[in-house]
Amino acid sequence: MRVPEETRTVVLTDSEPLKVVLLGCGVVGSQVARLLLSKGDDFTARIGRRLELVGIGVRRPELERPGIDPALVTSDVMALATRPDVDLVIEVMGGIEPARSLILAAIAHKASVITANKQLLAQDGATLYAAAEAAGVDLYYEAAVAGAIPIVRPLRESLVGDEVTAVMGIVNGTTNFILDKMHTQGWSFDVALAEAQRLGFAEPDPTADVEGFDAAAKAAILASLAFHTRVKLDDVVREGITRVSASDVATASQMGFVIKLLARASLAEDGSIAVGVHPTMVPTNHPLANVSGAFNAVFIESRNAGQLMFMGPGAGGSPTASAVLGDVVTAARNRVRGVAGPGESSYSARPIASSGAVASKFYASLLVDDEPGVLAKIADCFARHRVSIQAVRQDAEPTEDGQQARLAILTHTAQASDMAGAVAELRTMNVVRGDVGLMRVEGV
Amino acid sequence: MRVPEETRTVVLTDSEPLKVVLLGCGVVGSQVARLLLSKGDDFTARIGRRLELVGIGVRRPELERPGIDPALVTSDVMALATRPDVDLVIEVMGGIEPARSLILAAIAHKASVITANKQLLAQDGATLYAAAEAAGVDLYYEAAVAGAIPIVRPLRESLVGDEVTAVMGIVNGTTNFILDKMHTQGWSFDVALAEAQRLGFAEPDPTADVEGFDAAAKAAILASLAFHTRVKLDDVVREGITRVSASDVATASQMGFVIKLLARASLAEDGSIAVGVHPTMVPTNHPLANVSGAFNAVFIESRNAGQLMFMGPGAGGSPTASAVLGDVVTAARNRVRGVAGPGESSYSARPIASSGAVASKFYASLLVDDEPGVLAKIADCFARHRVSIQAVRQDAEPTEDGQQARLAILTHTAQASDMAGAVAELRTMNVVRGDVGLMRVEGV
Numbered sequence: 001m002r003v004p005e006e007t008r009t010v011v012l013t014d015s016e017p018l019k020v021v022l023l024g025c026g027v028v029g030s031q032v033a034r035l036l037l038s039k040g041d042d043f044t045a046r047i048g049r050r051l052e053l054v055g056i057g058v059r060r061p062e063l064e065r066p067g068i069d070p071a072l073v074t075s076d077v078m079a080l081a082t083r084p085d086v087d088l089v090i091e092v093m094g095g096i097e098p099a100r101s102l103i104l105a106a107i108a109h110k111a112s113v114i115t116a117n118k119q120l121l122a123q124d125g126a127t128l129y130a131a132a133e134a135a136g137v138d139l140y141y142e143a144a145v146a147g148a149i150p151i152v153r154p155l156r157e158s159l160v161g162d163e164v165t166a167v168m169g170i171v172n173g174t175t176n177f178i179l180d181k182m183h184t185q186g187w188s189f190d191v192a193l194a195e196a197q198r199l200g201f202a203e204p205d206p207t208a209d210v211e212g213f214d215a216a217a218k219a220a221i222l223a224s225l226a227f228h229t230r231v232k233l234d235d236v237v238r239e240g241i242t243r244v245s246a247s248d249v250a251t252a253s254q255m256g257f258v259i260k261l262l263a264r265a266s267l268a269e270d271g272s273i274a275v276g277v278h279p280t281m282v283p284t285n286h287p288l289a290n291v292s293g294a295f296n297a298v299f300i301e302s303r304n305a306g307q308l309m310f311m312g313p314g315a316g317g318s319p320t321a322s323a324v325l326g327d328v329v330t331a332a333r334n335r336v337r338g339v340a341g342p343g344e345s346s347y348s349a350r351p352i353a354s355s356g357a358v359a360s361k362f363y364a365s366l367l368v369d370d371e372p373g374v375l376a377k378i379a380d381c382f383a384r385h386r387v388s389i390q391a392v393r394q395d396a397e398p399t400e401d402g403q404q405a406r407l408a409i410l411t412h413t414a415q416a417s418d419m420a421g422a423v424a425e426l427r428t429m430n431v432v433r434g435d436v437g438l439m440r441v442e443g444v
Numbered sequence: 445m446r447v448p449e450e451t452r453t454v455v456l457t458d459s460e461p462l463k464v465v466l467l468g469c470g471v472v473g474s475q476v477a478r479l480l481l482s483k484g485d486d487f488t489a490r491i492g493r494r495l496e497l498v499g500i501g502v503r504r505p506e507l508e509r510p511g512i513d514p515a516l517v518t519s520d521v522m523a524l525a526t527r528p529d530v531d532l533v534i535e536v537m538g539g540i541e542p543a544r545s546l547i548l549a550a551i552a553h554k555a556s557v558i559t560a561n562k563q564l565l566a567q568d569g570a571t572l573y574a575a576a577e578a579a580g581v582d583l584y585y586e587a588a589v590a591g592a593i594p595i596v597r598p599l600r601e602s603l604v605g606d607e608v609t610a611v612m613g614i615v616n617g618t619t620n621f622i623l624d625k626m627h628t629q630g631w632s633f634d635v636a637l638a639e640a641q642r643l644g645f646a647e648p649d650p651t652a653d654v655e656g657f658d659a660a661a662k663a664a665i666l667a668s669l670a671f672h673t674r675v676k677l678d679d680v681v682r683e684g685i686t687r688v689s690a691s692d693v694a695t696a697s698q699m700g701f702v703i704k705l706l707a708r709a710s711l712a713e714d715g716s717i718a719v720g721v722h723p724t725m726v727p728t729n730h731p732l733a734n735v736s737g738a739f740n741a742v743f744i745e746s747r748n749a750g751q752l753m754f755m756g757p758g759a760g761g762s763p764t765a766s767a768v769l770g771d772v773v774t775a776a777r778n779r780v781r782g783v784a785g786p787g788e789s790s791y792s793a794r795p796i797a798s799s800g801a802v803a804s805k806f807y808a809s810l811l812v813d814d815e816p817g818v819l820a821k822i823a824d825c826f827a828r829h830r831v832s833i834q835a836v837r838q839d840a841e842p843t844e845d846g847q848q849a850r851l852a853i854l855t856h857t858a859q860a861s862d863m864a865g866a867v868a869e870l871r872t873m874n875v876v877r878g879d880v881g882l883m884r885v886e887g888v
Binding site: 031035039042043045046142148149150153154157158159160161162163228287290302303304305306307308309310311312313316318319321322323324325326327328329330333337338339340342345347348 | 475479483486487489490586592593594597598601602603604605606607672731734746747748749750751752753754755756757760762763765766767768769770771772773774777781782783786789791792
């Protein structure tokens, strides 16, 4: 195939600037504005054309914004998004509406869009993609997953010649901070959460973080990219960290594990994909185990590249602005050349496995009567539910009325529904005392 | 700015295939061929056009190549590279010639080029870039640095809205394996090298690896990308690992460090950049310290994104093929749209610091007379050479004629020339016994 010469665009640095609109001027937006206004020469050199920030849409235009010309600021966000002369619209407001309407309007007006909006992409990415494709414009969103870590572009482009089999990520800094404190300080979940709130790492209403909603949105986006399949927020099995106890953490530590909230998407042998967010035990020598504090990391397994890991700051104004501006430069370059970058790749259209069909290794912890034959009964229960045991550890614990034993059981890979069946039966057994602890295990 | 509608290209999956030529069919090339021939449908879906492998250029066409139609194989590599109907040329032969002539000829014939050739890029990347730009074709080389790890694309595109201040990488698996064995097994360099050779991780002539030439080529490429400046192999200060002793390793371990061969490029306050390959002490809690065996990792510091790390397999047929094929898909997509991706970005044209002007922290180890006033003399020597001491540890060692002391000194950031001056003077001092050990330190 020969490319006709006349479609190539000559880049001229001295021609008309590319006009940029910024929607949202909070923690991320203000950093984006600052960099657009202060680093103009670098952007010009890297794009081959000048960028001109022509408007900033905000809810409260009356607020003081140091370094930003008040003439740029307006609350009429829809007028900004639909300016006919605008080339690039950056959306960093978050939330579903009005972000969704603004992005669709901007696309309809032939602007390329750069967004950091994970909720919107996870709920309705397909609509945005379809609109961008119909308009022949770009939709970039590196900042929507794992902050400054380049992960969207590697999945969309670097690994596009490979077959990804699993993606596992620590993609929520708040829960990572909380679990970290539970491990290193021995704190309870409540104490660690209170400290995260005091430091501003957790919201006054921490639900989106601690119940795994934020991580689930990112899991949906990562899974869509990794498996060339549309995955929506509703497809993600979600479990937060509110029920992780100090004793779970202590037991995990004793066994050489740390508990991390992992967003995980994997390809099963039957070609279906499983997407979930779960507190997960990871061995301390696994690369993900050492990702601490507010850092994020994404671990990828693929057929040819093998195991890759990407690590970096998962949030914050400057890191997120870095990801946004990388996309701005790319979209601007495309604009100068008169092309759009890669669109949605959903050709695989793989089925999403039901939550019960999702397989992983599990760790079960239970207190039992300390008498001969108990382990055999427990093992038989697992076997009847098709769960194979990889390792068992039994420790005697003195009690008021004699002795009991704590069983720590690591299973081979089992289906979640089988595991749930085994645990349900264990809970009815006379020899089992109290509740049965259950957690997923990765990396062993 | 408005993009004229007529420059947009409609992608049709059923039109003429893109023709691909492969130059080289060794460890990497055979994997590339296997994947191109077996994963055709995925490539078609991801590109929007079929890829057709039309020829494989090799030195010895008579060898058996399972799964490859012998009709595709030829030793007339120049005829393949210059076929007028070819869209993409993949060069995985390595070495300077004939790779250089073949790539330039392919570009002159309007083919886009994907190469894994670090030596050639580090020696003469500017010529290749200029040729590609003049011809309006792509030059992609993700596989040239750190194997399967997506690092070229993140630097070229994801971080293009940011300002990178330092890049540090473990980019040579052979030396990482050797240093690993020295640390974990207590082996000498010679024993560890012999084991690496026995396992096929090191060449019979290991010079390119152990003397840092391979890492230096990668350092030049990383520095060029990170700092938008042309950096050539000759600009890289290079020090291999052949003089790292078992005692250096033991001392580093005692102090909580591991020794890694780091390729490092950093931006100095005066705007110059320093590029070097050095055995370097890294604290055990640094992310780079835990990158073991044949893995590679690249650590990036940037103004806005902060600290990022990328880790993965640094070599091997399948991982390198993954990186090559990611580039193939990207170049093919560009081809279908009639555009070229980002070209060379060397607008910054930063000066390269001389080796003496390069600053870092250093660790010095020396044996001295164990008597009052010695530390004061040593400290005074450092001070007169403008080297500030961050920490000192002094341990008495019994000897035949009484006692001596071992001083372990960690400096604050100092210029290499100042440090060299201090060490040269230390070597002449009467209180100093034997040689002075010196190594760079990062991450403290």
